[in-house]
Amino acid sequence: MIQRRVKQVIQILISLGIAIWIFWFLYKDIAFDSLVDQIMSSNWTWILLSLLISMLAYLTRSWRWTLLIDTEDGKKVSFGRAYHAVMVGYLINMLIPRAGEVARCGVLTRTNGISTGYLIGTVIVERSIDLLCLVSTVLLAFFVEQELFLNLASQLIDIASFGQKIISNLPLVIGGIAVLILITWYIFRRFADNGLINKIQHFFREILSGLKKIGGLSNPAGFWASSVFLWLLYFLTMYTISLGIPSTANLSSSEVLLVMVMGSIGMVAPVQGGIGTFHALVAFILIQLGIAEIDGKIFAAIIHGTQVALVLGAGLISWVIMMKLPSWTEPKTS
Numbered sequence: 001m002i003q004r005r006v007k008q009v010i011q012i013l014i015s016l017g018i019a020i021w022i023f024w025f026l027y028k029d030i031a032f033d034s035l036v037d038q039i040m041s042s043n044w045t046w047i048l049l050s051l052l053i054s055m056l057a058y059l060t061r062s063w064r065w066t067l068l069i070d071t072e073d074g075k076k077v078s079f080g081r082a083y084h085a086v087m088v089g090y091l092i093n094m095l096i097p098r099a100g101e102v103a104r105c106g107v108l109t110r111t112n113g114i115s116t117g118y119l120i121g122t123v124i125v126e127r128s129i130d131l132l133c134l135v136s137t138v139l140l141a142f143f144v145e146q147e148l149f150l151n152l153a154s155q156l157i158d159i160a161s162f163g164q165k166i167i168s169n170l171p172l173v174i175g176g177i178a179v180l181i182l183i184t185w186y187i188f189r190r191f192a193d194n195g196l197i198n199k200i201q202h203f204f205r206e207i208l209s210g211l212k213k214i215g216g217l218s219n220p221a222g223f224w225a226s227s228v229f230l231w232l233l234y235f236l237t238m239y240t241i242s243l244g245i246p247s248t249a250n251l252s253s254s255e256v257l258l259v260m261v262m263g264s265i266g267m268v269a270p271v272q273g274g275i276g277t278f279h280a281l282v283a284f285i286l287i288q289l290g291i292a293e294i295d296g297k298i299f300a301a302i303i304h305g306t307q308v309a310l311v312l313g314a315g316l317i318s319w320v321i322m323m324k325l326p327s328w329t330e331p332k333t334s
Contacts, residue, residue, distance in 0.1 A: 038298045046244030050237045051310050057233040062086045064226040067219050068122040075112040084318035091315025094273045113328035133231050141261045144254040235260050241303050247295035255289050278304050
């Protein structure tokens with residue numbers, strides 16, 4: 001037990017150290033005065049609007065979660081309690097990566113008596129659908145910004161010559177793909193008990209079971225609509241804040257979509273609150289869009305900083321509210 005805790009602490013410290021190092025490396029050459037000037041010159045009406053949209057996204061995510069929690073075990077979860085639990089989860093994620101998902105389930109277990117295992121299952125369904133939405137958003141960004149994607153790819157490989165080589169060796173390529181599929185199938189069958197193989201298979205099984213579970217909900221249309229609406233809100237959050245900062249005010253909606261995709265990928269990284277990884281990927285894509293390097297990094301710092309402030313404020317309020325609620329006790333039967 002002690003060794004496990006020590007291992008967890010070491011993992012947390014390593015992820016935090018990596019996040020701080022990336023952040024320091026990005027901003028070590030930027031004068032603090034430049035950040036202050038950018039903040040002062042920004043239109044805070046747009047930035048505050050982005051925070052309101054973010055709050056609406058948190059509310060939407062909370063409502064969507066209540067649609068998944070359908071159990072006779074414990075007390076029915078109200079929209080308010082689901083929201084406060086979600087915000088507590090976001091708050092914990094700022095300290096310990098991924099721990100927020102367990103924390104929000106634990107909060108509802110204490111106040112509503114629903115088993116933590118069942119609630120974690122609903123969170124897995126949520127995250128599976130979020131992953132599908134992220135992949136769909138990436139594909140959408142590719143279709144609307146194909147030229148930029150191809151330009152980025154051409155910096156790594158010569159696409160034209162690569163395509164010609166594939167065409168000239170088409171039979172070999174098809175055969176190679178077929179062999180790769182057979183080898184993959186063999187590995188999954190032969191080493192089915194391997195830990196890594198088990199994790200990969202379990203991951204895809206969770207996605208499939210999640211899709212099946214949604215079909216059996218009392219309001220599946222509401223779940224899918226809220227999932228799409230949630231990602232629309234993420235886009236609007238990024239779009240409104242881009243309008244509020246002079247250096248990014250002229251970005252097109254498709255370019256902002258690309259920035260949102262990169263930011264979302266940065267937030268998936270196993271570091272506290274996407275610190276460093278979010279800033280690096282957002283700044284990188286903004287530079288590719290013609291934004292000055294300093295302006296791109298400052299934009300990333302402003303949007304991430306305001307979102308962190310929102311999570312800290314709302315999360316702490318939700319924490320206090322949930323901790324003041326009495327623990328759930330099973331009703332006495334006569």
